[in-house]
Amino acid sequence: MEAKAVTRYVHVSPIKARSVLDTIRGKNVVAAQEILLYTDRAVAEIIYKTLNSAVANLQQKENVKVENLVVKACYADEGPVWKRIRPRAKGSASRIRKRTSHITVIVSTREEA
Numbered sequence: 001m002e003a004k005a006v007t008r009y010v011h012v013s014p015i016k017a018r019s020v021l022d023t024i025r026g027k028n029v030v031a032a033q034e035i036l037l038y039t040d041r042a043v044a045e046i047i048y049k050t051l052n053s054a055v056a057n058l059q060q061k062e063n064v065k066v067e068n069l070v071v072k073a074c075y076a077d078e079g080p081v082w083k084r085i086r087p088r089a090k091g092s093a094s095r096i097r098k099r100t101s102h103i104t105v106i107v108s109t110r111e112e113a
Contacts (some may be wrong), residue, residue, distance in 0.1 A: 001109055004106045005105050006050075007103045009080070010079070013099040017103055020041050026070070028071075029051065029067075030066060050104075050105045051074075054105045058108075068109055069107050072106045074105045075104055076102070078099070079101050079102050083096070083097060
């Protein structure tokens with residue numbers, strides 16, 4: 001059995017989120033939670049909440065222990081880009097792209113992974 005949790009419109013670039021998601025992919029949920037607690041990136045807290053939400057979604061479907069769960073898949077897709085303008089020299093302007101991302105975490109029982 002598996003469950004999914006999605007956090008949308010997170011104000012962090014997908015590249016930065018993917019670097020943290022790569023560290024927990026395929027790991028036990030308890031180990032992944034410990035890794036995220038001690039990761040020194042701001043997006044780690046958001047991923048931690050998304051992981052806990054996926055675990056809660058699976059526990060709501062069926063009664064399973066957290067120790068028997070594994071992170072089956074996790075990825076960060078691009079969200080909408082906020083476009084801003086920064087004034088530059090001689091009256092010109094340059095574009096600032098503030099990227100957002102959609103973070104997805106899928107957990108499943110150990111037998112399925």
